[in-house]
Structures are given as C-alpha cells and as structure tokens.
Amino acid sequence: MPRSIIAATILLTFGTGVVDVSSFLRLGHVFASVMTGNLVLLGLAAGTGNGTLARSGxxxxxxxxxxxxxxxxxxxxxxxxxxxWAALSAMHLLVLAGWVVLWVTVRDAGTAGESWTLGVAAAAMGVQSSLVRLVGGQGMSTTYLTSTLTRLVWDLGHHGRVGWGDPARCAALVVGAVSGGLLAQHAAAWTPAPAAAAAVLAAALWHRAAPAAIAGAEPVA
Incomplete structure (x- = not known):
C-alpha cells in the first residue's frame, strides 16, 4: 500500500480521537465511532433506566x-x-463539515441541538469507516482499533516485528484524544478544528496516490 495512503489513515485516526472525545465530553457521554462501546452503554442505560444515556447511545x-x-x-x-473512493472521500469531508457547523451553532441549543450534532458526528465516522474499508480492505480501520491492536501484538509475538502503520494509528488515536480533550475543556468552539484539518490533509493524500493502486489494495502496515 502506498505510504501516502498509510499516512492518510493515520491522520484520520487522529481525527477520530478528537471526534470521539468531544462527543463523550460534550454530547451525552457516548462515542461517535466506537459502536461496541455504545452498545454496552445502551445495555447499561436499559439496566439502570437512564433515558438520557439511551437517547445518546x-x-x-x-x-x-x-x-x-x-x-x-x-x-x-x-x-x-x-x-x-473519491466520491466517498468527498462525502466524508461534506458530512464532517456539517458536524463542524452544528458544533459551532447548535451544540448547546438544548437536547435537539446536541442530538443533531452527535448524529452527524457519528454519520461522519460511518462514512470514514466505509472509505477506509474500501481503500484498505476489511482489515484496515481508523475508527475501531481493537483489531489493529490485536494484529500489532500478534505480529510482534509471532514474527518479532510490526509495520509502522498499526502503531502509528494507535498513537494517533491517543494524541487526537488528548487534543480533543484539551480543546473541549478550554476552547470548546475550536474543538473540531484538528479533526477537520486532519481530514482535509488526508483527502489530499488520497489524491496523491494513484487510484489504481488504491483499488483493491490490501493493508500491509
């Protein structure tokens, strides 16, 4: 897989960290991309009778x-x-831009504003997951990294080495979460900025790679 594509997935994973933390802190204590966690939270809401958590999840x-x-x-x-892939890349940018607009304008405008902002953030993550699946195959992800961490540890134990893509994506998620957390706490209006910038840079990197190399590519790092 071209290095520019791997770099693009790292940027998108950084953006995921920003979006997930901002959603958790400011949009109902749920995640925009981690649906496994949200299913657990829905079960928790059902078990405890927490209607607010159920609505957000x-x-x-x-x-x-x-x-x-x-x-x-x-x-x-x-x-x-x-x-x-270019159509999905453009759609991802469009939906993410919608999230930015909603975050700035209606995030604090009551339950409806919060729900719309969360829903569009999650939709952007759904488009992103679809785009990365198309580009890198079913083994590639920038939103849920359990399989990535599993592959990283397995390869390290089995082969004694790992590619640079998996550890870089794991690190990028943490760095994105730190960035999102700091902004959400101290400069909330600017919270979407790093995720938006990362998505634009990733889109530029998509276009640097030959579409023929992207189509049907298998993840190698």
Whole structure:
C-alpha cells in the first residue's frame, strides 16, 4: 500500500480521537465511532433506566449506521470505477463539515441541538469507516482499533516485528484524544478544528496516490 495512503489513515485516526472525545465530553457521554462501546452503554442505560444515556447511545448508533448505509448506496453504482473512493472521500469531508457547523451553532441549543450534532458526528465516522474499508480492505480501520491492536501484538509475538502503520494509528488515536480533550475543556468552539484539518490533509493524500493502486489494495502496515 502506498505510504501516502498509510499516512492518510493515520491522520484520520487522529481525527477520530478528537471526534470521539468531544462527543463523550460534550454530547451525552457516548462515542461517535466506537459502536461496541455504545452498545454496552445502551445495555447499561436499559439496566439502570437512564433515558438520557439511551437517547445518546441510540442517536450515535443510528447516525453511524446511516453514514455506512449512504456510503454503500453511493459507492455501489460506481463498482469497478477507479475513482469510486473519491466520491466517498468527498462525502466524508461534506458530512464532517456539517458536524463542524452544528458544533459551532447548535451544540448547546438544548437536547435537539446536541442530538443533531452527535448524529452527524457519528454519520461522519460511518462514512470514514466505509472509505477506509474500501481503500484498505476489511482489515484496515481508523475508527475501531481493537483489531489493529490485536494484529500489532500478534505480529510482534509471532514474527518479532510490526509495520509502522498499526502503531502509528494507535498513537494517533491517543494524541487526537488528548487534543480533543484539551480543546473541549478550554476552547470548546475550536474543538473540531484538528479533526477537520486532519481530514482535509488526508483527502489530499488520497489524491496523491494513484487510484489504481488504491483499488483493491490490501493493508500491509
């Protein structure tokens, strides 16, 4: 896989850290991308009768599912087209821009504003997951890193070495979370800025790689 594509996935993973932490701290204590965690939180909400947590977890799940579903519908007619990934890249930027606008304008405007902001954030993560799946295959992720960490540790134990992509994505997630946490606490209006900048840079890197090299690529790092 081209190095520019691996670098793009690292940037997107950094953005995921920003989006997830901002959602957890400011949008109902749920995650925009970690649906396993949100399913657990929904179970917790059911068990404790926490309606607010149930609403937030359900909103994130629906938003993420909508992002994946729309990505699938958009990419399906372009099956086999060498620029199919570009359509999802553009859609990812568009939905993420919508999240930025909602964060700045209606995030604090009551329950409805919070829910819309969370739902669009989750939709952006759904589109991002679909894009990365298309580019890097089913083994590549920039939103849920359990499988990435598993592969990293397995390869280290089995082969005694790892590629640079997996550890870099894990580190990027943590750095993004730190950035998002600091901004959400001290400069809330600017919280989306690092994620938006990372997404734009990632899109530029997508376009540096030959579409033919991206299509059907297998993750190698």
């Amino acid at each position: 359900g909103t994130a799940l629906v938003g993420y599912a909508v992002g994946v579903a729309v990505s699938s519908l958009v990419s399906r007619p372009l099956e086999g087209h060498r620029h199919r």
